[in-house]
Amino acid sequence: MALSTLQIVLLFLVAGIAGMGSVLDEFQMHRPLIACTLTGLVLGDLTTGIIIGGTLEMIALGWMNIGAAQAPDAALASIISTIFVIAGNQDIGAGIALAIPLAAAGQVLTIVARTVTVFFQHGADKAAEEGNFRMIDILHISALFVQALRVAVPALIVALTVGTDAVQNFLGAIPEVIIGGLNVAGGMIVVVGYAMVINMMRTRSLMPFLFLGFTMAAFGDYNLVGMGIIGLVLALLYVQLSPQFNQPAAARTAADPEGSKDSLDDDLDDELD
Amino acid sequence: MATEKKDERLFGRKEINNAFWRSNFWQASWNFERMHALGFLFVMVPFLKKLYPENNEDRRQAMKRHLEFFNTQPFMGSPILGVTAAMEEQRRKGAPIDDGAINGLKVGMMGPLAGVGDPIWWGTARPIIAALGAGLALNGSILGPILFFVLFNVLRVGFRYWSLDYGYRTGTNLIKDMSGGLLQKLTVGSSVLGLFIMGALVNEWTTINVPLVVSRAENPETGEEVVTTVQGILDQLIPGLLPLLLTFLVMWLLRRKVSPLTIILGIFVVGIVGYWLGWLA
Numbered sequence: 173m174a175l176s177t178l179q180i181v182l183l184f185l186v187a188g189i190a191g192m193g194s195v196l197d198e199f200q201m202h203r204p205l206i207a208c209t210l211t212g213l214v215l216g217d218l219t220t221g222i223i224i225g226g227t228l229e230m231i232a233l234g235w236m237n238i239g240a241a242q243a244p245d246a247a248l249a250s251i252i253s254t255i256f257v258i259a260g261n262q263d264i265g266a267g268i269a270l271a272i273p274l275a276a277a278g279q280v281l282t283i284v285a286r287t288v289t290v291f292f293q294h295g296a297d298k299a300a301e302e303g304n305f306r307m308i309d310i311l312h313i314s315a316l317f318v319q320a321l322r323v324a325v326p327a328l329i330v331a332l333t334v335g336t337d338a339v340q341n342f343l344g345a346i347p348e349v350i351i352g353g354l355n356v357a358g359g360m361i362v363v364v365g366y367a368m369v370i371n372m373m374r375t376r377s378l379m380p381f382l383f384l385g386f387t388m389a390a391f392g393d394y395n396l397v398g399m400g401i402i403g404l405v406l407a408l409l410y411v412q413l414s415p416q417f418n419q420p421a422a423a424r425t426a427a428d429p430e431g432s433k434d435s436l437d438d439d440l441d442d443e444l445d
Numbered sequence: 446m447a448t449e450k451k452d453e454r455l456f457g458r459k460e461i462n463n464a465f466w467r468s469n470f471w472q473a474s475w476n477f478e479r480m481h482a483l484g485f486l487f488v489m490v491p492f493l494k495k496l497y498p499e500n501n502e503d504r505r506q507a508m509k510r511h512l513e514f515f516n517t518q519p520f521m522g523s524p525i526l527g528v529t530a531a532m533e534e535q536r537r538k539g540a541p542i543d544d545g546a547i548n549g550l551k552v553g554m555m556g557p558l559a560g561v562g563d564p565i566w567w568g569t570a571r572p573i574i575a576a577l578g579a580g581l582a583l584n585g586s587i588l589g590p591i592l593f594f595v596l597f598n599v600l601r602v603g604f605r606y607w608s609l610d611y612g613y614r615t616g617t618n619l620i621k622d623m624s625g626g627l628l629q630k631l632t633v634g635s636s637v638l639g640l641f642i643m644g645a646l647v648n649e650w651t652t653i654n655v656p657l658v659v660s661r662a663e664n665p666e667t668g669e670e671v672v673t674t675v676q677g678i679l680d681q682l683i684p685g686l687l688p689l690l691l692t693f694l695v696m697w698l699l700r701r702k703v704s705p706l707t708i709i710l711g712i713f714v715v716g717i718v719g720y721w722l723g724w725l726a
Contacts, residue, residue, distance in 0.1 A: 226582025357716025359652030385644025
């Protein structure tokens, strides 16, 4: 499917917004759920965009930037794999498979972009010497456009070439066993995201909750909202009852025998009354 | 008189709202040298503008002060911003607060708050809301992306606004609040919720199917062929056992510093080979 000029311009914009979202991590425009949906909308197949978004989102669940460590790039992966699926007539499994190397490439590009922005930081030092607030604003926001281009330019290149025979022939030449195998792998790679999240919160004493969630899902019939409510109740109860948070109260009573004796007396009085 | 003047607040709705608006673009200039440094000055601009309307040496010193290295979980920057604004205000009024005190406070808060913010926002809130949205999106429902976008951003914007305001009003007292155990309770509570939901997701949304046939037997009474597959046996034991084991394997590999992308590529290879051999479907 060849893309119209309007579609290409809109893709450039959507990719730019996703690129900005990726560094900001505020509005979440770079997450597959949003980026794939918007790409699908531009390409005229919203439903497919949403489905790819949901599938990729499950895979990318644990992709997060912590400290200086950069996660695989969800923005580039989402936009380009959606273009391949919708405009390149690939099935979703193949699109997901393509998303992974794209996420790796995006990770490299994001490291480059975050190195380039060191220049903006140095520009800010100069602006501070001059007491120039306006310049601080300009530098800070300009750096955002570096991040926009980081995704928008690769997306533009793909959008311009996806309709060509060379790319179509290449995509068409992928053997069936690879596509089938990638679909099988797609069902499994979601655990990488889960493992990342679990590792982050992993405390030996809290691991029973993981097994409880697993077992309730295996044998129960709750949907995710139901599981969320049960999880919230468990969390509240755990925090209320855990000795970890009740020690101060116990320590107070121990340190103040007078006080505890009083309350004991009161209790006895009440009972006698 | 002097004490009265100290209690008077210099920043009103206008400055708070402006700083809040800017805080939505906190990480725009993230860089490997000083990370959020330029970002922090960017969000401080409305406050510093009010304190130093004239372009003098004091203003320039204040600007330089906030270009030092800074990094935390981005949303947790908001309470720190509030406290910093309160300190800058006191300093302007003549309180004996030097550059070291302000930066010491920022650096002192950014670590502990990131330690709480990362598991709460990236470990619990986003994965759970995203999983909820993705579940709907897999069926092609537009509600999935909308739910994710609205729910997450309502939480985020609400927290950013409230905590900035709260940080400014409580000032350095916030540190006392922090050590009061509330943050720790939040971290533990969100870990309980997060782990519980992850357990459920491992079970429900991972598909590993091993159609490998273990035995074929003919039912002597009906003459039908009974096929027993590896998957059938596993499902009778605990449905989802293989995904759980795979999750533990991946967790172990990640702790051994194997890159997530390497693991994903490894799973691709296993998938293709397994499919080719007919062991996986």
